[in-house]
Amino acid sequence: MSKPIVATTSLAGCFGCHMSILDVDERILDLFDLVEFNKSPIDDIKEFTKMCDIGIIEGGCCNSENVHVLKDFRKNCKILISLGECAIMGGLPAMRNNIPIEECLREAYLDGPSTKGHNPDGIMPNDEELPILLNKVYPCHEVVKIDYYLPGCPPRADLIWNALVALVTGDEMKLPYEVVKFD
């Protein structure tokens, strides 16, 4: 039987969850024995080249590109996993959800301590090449169907390891108390 194929991506995240995948330490070698990676920052494959079994999503959706990538993952992966707090509930990027978008942009480009007085023309990024910010940051499961959730900031390496092993072997996933954390 061929190896299960895994794809990963980081949407509105900090790449901390991907660092946590690497935090499985030497088991990363076993991981490469167990699965094949497709589109992922780990192997730098930019586009899907085949249908994948497992898609791992870090980060929520804060802009149009995130939504596009997430929908692409849903289309190309049989199972999608929300990895980490940002994918599950928006995380720290979602702290802007209670601030009007215009106020966020003004703070970032006009009135913030590092920009005030340095942007006399009041230029804000507005090019059709750039993704458009969404009105708020959305958890992934509010955009597409998500099959499994692995919480944590970042999710503990053992949690990621247990989940991948359970998915690949078909055994029930172990969820020890110490590894299911929201921070």
Added chain:
Amino acid sequence: MSDKVKFKIDGKECVADKGVNLVDAAKQNGIYIPTLCHLEGVKPAGSCRVCNVKINGRFMTACTTPVADGMEVENNTQDIQELRKIIVETLFVSGNHYCPACEKSGCCELQALGYKFTMLVPRFPYAFEPKEVDAESTKLFIDRNRCILCKRCVRSIKSKDGKSIFAIKGRGHNAMINIDHELAAQMTDEEATMAMDNCPVGSILKKERGYYTPIGSRKYDKEPIGSDIEESVII
């Protein structure tokens, strides 16, 4: 024996002092009933509903129910634990609970209940409602994003002449916790620490304290909530 009552929790024979509420009575018998608003020694409010049990077949809040002779209590059953999990999930989505950024993370009772019930994701959509932070007091922050309106602070933190330092302002959907800045200014450091510790979430925080305990050594990092009362059953 007239000052003792006999009752059963999940079939286990229990004995407790007459008049004691069911949460404390269960504790005396080594049984943990999860709570968020209950604080031992303080008049119960029954506001969080997490301590829901079935008494003689009916749902009731354990913290507001005094034990009575012959009571048959269902506590650790699958449907009751599921109901409690739903309540915890509701609290998570109705506030703005950014655990990774919260100073109370690891010592938060709401989060600890999320862990106890293995809440991987709430089944409800997040509300993301704007709530305000009151940082005016010299010793305390009030972060309403995290407040679950349990009224623990209202009931347990009083000034020297017995006045409430905290109060709920508004009703229903508009209810929010408020602090009396004049009274709060007279609080000692110990009283401010107690206000923070009594808060089950990270809504009342002592200033100049921050992330006090390292990750790994915090209250609920390794031990599930309630494991000091009984060997915890994680469903």
